[in-house]
Amino acid sequence: MSPPRRYWLMKTEPDTFSIDDLQRVGTEPWNGVRNYQARNHMRAMRPGDGVFLYHSSCAVPGIAGLATVASEAYPDPTQFDRKSDYFDEKSTREDPRWSLVDVKFDRKLAQPITLEEIKAHAEDFGEEFPLIRRGNRLSVLPVTAAQWKQLLKLEKRA
DNA sequence: GCCAACGTTGGC
DNA sequence: GCCAACGTTGGC
Numbered sequence: 001m002s003p004p005r006r007y008w009l010m011k012t013e014p015d016t017f018s019i020d021d022l023q024r025v026g027t028e029p030w031n032g033v034r035n036y037q038a039r040n041h042m043r044a045m046r047p048g049d050g051v052f053l054y055h056s057s058c059a060v061p062g063i064a065g066l067a068t069v070a071s072e073a074y075p076d077p078t079q080f081d082r083k084s085d086y087f088d089e090k091s092t093r094e095d096p097r098w099s100l101v102d103v104k105f106d107r108k109l110a111q112p113i114t115l116e117e118i119k120a121h122a123e124d125f126g127e128e129f130p131l132i133r134r135g136n137r138l139s140v141l142p143v144t145a146a147q148w149k150q151l152l153k154l155e156k157r158a
Numbered sequence: 159g160c161c162a163a164c165g166t167t168g169g170c
Numbered sequence: 171g172c173c174a175a176c177g178t179t180g181g182c
Contacts, residue, residue, distance in 0.1 A: 011168090035177075057168050115169080135175035137167045 007143040008045065008069070009052040009131060010103065019053050019065035019108045027070050027104045031078045032086045034098060038140035043073040045101050050148060053103075054131075055112065062114035063151065070104035113154045124150045 010030065012018065022028055033039055049069040055061060075096035078086035091097035118125070119132050130141045143151070 013168090037177095061169070135168090137176060139167085 003046060004145075005048055005050060006044075006046065007050040007052075007145060007148040008041065009054050009063070009141050009143050010067075011054045011056045011139045013057045014055045014064070015058065018055065019105075022053065022065070022067060022103065022105045023108060025105075027102050029076075030100045030103050031076045033076070033100065033139060034086065034088070035139060037138055039099050041140045041142060042101050043099050044142075045069045045073060047071060050143075051103060051106075052143060052148075052151065060112060060114055062112035062116075062118070063109065064112045065108040066106040068104045068106050069101050071102035073099040073101050076100040109155055111156045113151060117154050118151065121150070121154060 014020075017028070030042070033042065047069055051067040051069060052063045053065045053067050055064045075093075076086065076098040078084040079088040079091045079096060079098045080093065081087055086098075088097055115132075122129070122132055125132070125147050129147060130136050130138055
């Protein structure tokens with residue numbers, strides 16, 4: 001029996017890598033995550049899991065599109081690359097510290113589900129929803145099936 | 159193991 | 171650009 005599909009939210013800065021970039025490349029190895037909690041969430045991902053792609057640090061922060069987890073977690077190659085910004089001299093190939101998954105483009109939302117809208121419906125998501133907790137900085141976070149459904153209801157169809 | 163200093167994130 | 175919140179580092 002296959003495990004149930006799970007859901008996640010992954011942040012990206014659109015100036016660096018946006019939903020349009022993901023659409024263009026199709027599938028992207030989600031490298032550069034250097035936070036243990038976020039890493040652990042990626043290690044829990046399974047191919048087929050649903051992903052909200054969230055644009056942060058931009059004019060209108062919010063969910064910009066949908067994607068799918070396209071691989072199991074595997075070692076992030078940039079941790080071994082001296083020339084990479086994500087190089088980690090303390091990581092070894094025998095015991096890699098950082099993991100990533102491949103993320104596959106699903107669709108771009110006609111209009112983003114903005115952080116403002118999400119906050120306005122905060123009561124639908126419960127107190128536990130990390131995205132709208134004060135000072136949240138986690139770049140990869142779990143979304144429950146109920147939250148996934150509720151959030152999609154906020155989408156304005158074209 | 160505590161905690162101050164520091165760096166980063168991310169909304170505004 | 172500001173600043174609050176948070177994670178990490180390193181001295182003790």
